[in-house]
Amino acid sequence: MITPENLHKELTVGQVAARSGVAVTALHFYESRGLIKSNRNQGNQRRYPREVLRRVALIKVAQRLGIPLAEIGEALKRLPDNRAPTAADWKTLSAQWSLELDERINQLTLLRDRLNGCIGCGCLSMEACPLRNAGDVLGERGPGAHWLGPT
Amino acid sequence: MITPENLHKELTVGQVAARSGVAVTALHFYESRGLIKSNRNQGNQRRYPREVLRRVALIKVAQRLGIPLAEIGEALKRLPDNRAPTAADWKTLSAQWSLELDERINQLTLLRDRLNGCIGCGCLSMEACPLRNAGDVLGERGPGAHWLGPT
DNA sequence: GTAAAACCTCTAGTTAACTAGAGGTCAATA
DNA sequence: TATTGACCTCTAGTTAACTAGAGGTTTTAC
Numbered sequence: 001m002i003t004p005e006n007l008h009k010e011l012t013v014g015q016v017a018a019r020s021g022v023a024v025t026a027l028h029f030y031e032s033r034g035l036i037k038s039n040r041n042q043g044n045q046r047r048y049p050r051e052v053l054r055r056v057a058l059i060k061v062a063q064r065l066g067i068p069l070a071e072i073g074e075a076l077k078r079l080p081d082n083r084a085p086t087a088a089d090w091k092t093l094s095a096q097w098s099l100e101l102d103e104r105i106n107q108l109t110l111l112r113d114r115l116n117g118c119i120g121c122g123c124l125s126m127e128a129c130p131l132r133n134a135g136d137v138l139g140e141r142g143p144g145a146h147w148l149g150p151t
Numbered sequence: 152m153i154t155p156e157n158l159h160k161e162l163t164v165g166q167v168a169a170r171s172g173v174a175v176t177a178l179h180f181y182e183s184r185g186l187i188k189s190n191r192n193q194g195n196q197r198r199y200p201r202e203v204l205r206r207v208a209l210i211k212v213a214q215r216l217g218i219p220l221a222e223i224g225e226a227l228k229r230l231p232d233n234r235a236p237t238a239a240d241w242k243t244l245s246a247q248w249s250l251e252l253d254e255r256i257n258q259l260t261l262l263r264d265r266l267n268g269c270i271g272c273g274c275l276s277m278e279a280c281p282l283r284n285a286g287d288v289l290g291e292r293g294p295g296a297h298w299l300g301p302t
Numbered sequence: 303g304t305a306a307a308a309c310c311t312c313t314a315g316t317t318a319a320c321t322a323g324a325g326g327t328c329a330a331t332a
Numbered sequence: 333t334a335t336t337g338a339c340c341t342c343t344a345g346t347t348a349a350c351t352a353g354a355g356g357t358t359t360t361a362c
Contacts, residue, residue: 069348
């Protein structure tokens with residue numbers, strides 16, 4: 001709901017950048033990917049409702065979890081439109097992401113155990129070595145979550 | 152040591168590709184990055200000693216561990232020149248990589264615990280939220296190992 | 303009222319790890 | 333011998349997540 005009062009409270013890109021710790025260009029970029037939205041003033045400059053800060057915060061946390069922007073965008077799209085994510089929304093998203101994180105940790109742990117089992121063996125055979133054809137653990141990157149690791 | 156006998160045993164790119172499961176173009180690419188080397192025949196075509204198979208195997212395993220090619224190249228360069236990696240070499244490298252994998256797992260575990268601690272809190276404050284300013288856990292990507300996660 | 307700071311769009315560059323294709327050569331087979 | 337398949341080099345494109353800069357407009361502050 002836009003009242004004269006909260007219109008006054010809108011933020012410029014520069015302000016959002018300063019408060020969120022994200023570069024102005026990055027905010028442009030997020031907008032181009034549909035992760036955030038902006039209103040424009042008379043002179044075509046972006047004006048953000050304050051809620052954008054929360055949205056950006058959520059984006060940054062998700063990135064630290066290793067979730068690619070595209071997926072974060074998907075998740076945000078599933079939230080009621082154009083509203084800041086609430087604590088309840090956050091709960092839903094973070095529970096999901098926690099599961100994926102668990103899965104990722106399991107995969108890495110299994111891989112490490114195999115590696116340790118293979119130290120010194122030196123086989124590396126395509127057919128026999130568990131490190132080489134552990135396709136069951138870390139398969140091709142198909143549909144689903146893709147973990148690129150935190151930057 | 153090149154004898155008429157093992158000259159005969161040299162492999163073409165296509166053969167290496169087939170046996171290693173890596174595309175021909177990727178082998179070209181590895182060569183351009185100094186990860187593997189080839190001899191050329193009269194017609195300028197690549198001819199590989201059989202040891203290249205072991206080298207490629209090692210590259211693929213390291214990649215599954217999430218180690219970037221540049222670092223794999225560094226590691227290979229530290230091995231005696233132009234020789235296939237032996238079981239002892241593999242032991243050295245894999246022990247090192249195992250440590251890095253441990254570290255990575257620890258980072259992710261800590262992150263997951265923080266995430267779980269934060270589910271429902273919904274704060275996401277720049278100053279207060281442990282998820283947001285856990286710079287101690289996963290910092291900028293500086294010098295050292297860079298983990299991009301397995302593909 | 304003017305000058306500087308902030309903003310706008312758009313293109314191009316960055317890294318990683320390749321792939322795809324053009325245009326041409328070489329090798330193996332019938 | 334001719335043809336096909338494998339090979340050669342080189343350029344350009346791919347994805348992700350941005351950054352840098354050019355060239356131009358708007359806002360703000362003095």
